[in-house]
Amino acid sequence: MSELTQTIYVVDDDEAMRDSMNWLLEGEGYRVACFDSGESFLSARRDDMSGCIVLDVRMPEMSGLELHEKLDALGSQLPIIFVTGHGDVPMAVGALQRGACDFIEKPFHNEDLLSRIRRALELDAELAARRHRDGAITHRLEQLTLREKEVMQLVVAGKLNKQIADQLSISMKTVEAHRARVMEKMGVRTLAELVKAVMSLK
Incomplete structure (x- = not known):
């Protein structure tokens, strides 16, 4: 899978944060889609999405952790990078134990975020290749x-x-x-x- 088919989904209720991430990531040549809430991301979600999610932990109504749980229940394998404030680190560590990919604390250096995103996209490509291989094996078994x-x-x-x-x-x-x-x-x-x-x- 090439990065051309992968999208970085930014889910954050802070408009300034969404805009700055969009500017940074598009400047690096990535495809970006921004959402202002967990609900808006869920309504746009499809099973064939590829890439990763950059997800704010603290959002009104549906928190990042609640969205993670809902995506998990839906069988989503999109790698998630949580963006946390200093006090949210224990929550982010708990999310890692439940299958999140990574987390980064605010304020962060752009290069730090980009390196995490590169790792998440590599993981997404590996998972997609494994699903394809397992699908082929299952078909042969049938x-x-x-x-x-x-x-x-x-x-x-x-x-x-x-x-x-x-x-x-x-x-x-x-x-x-x-x-x-x-x-x-x-x-x-x-x-x-x-x-x-x-x-x-x-």
Whole structure:
């Protein structure tokens, strides 16, 4: 994923802060979208958004922490950088423990914010690549027959062909045929690749 498709979503009720962040980030070549409340961001949110959120902790009505909880409940994986005042650090640390990406204290240096944003965008790209890979693996798993899935699970569990044949009451030749089709359908060449593919979904 390139940065061209990623957007930095600034959610802050302070208009001056939104304007200065917008100016800074657009000056660095980023796509920026600003929102004055958690509610306005939620109403614009889509599942296919990519990038990161720069989110003020303290906002009237819906706080940044409440928005984080709502996004979490919706299954959002957009990395969140909390912007905090000095007294909000314990809250921000708690948010990190619940899955936020980072936080930065006001007043902050522009370069400090930009370095955090670069890390968040890298994380977003990694998560998107993982989702794409997992989606491809899931699609391949769906192509397997029930018997092929049974054989695959036993292969991944380290069982030998003879043990699989005994356990499933089928011939060794049948096990070998199923095993070959599993490798082909899963798009892997080695047992190690098969194990990694199956384990990545757990």
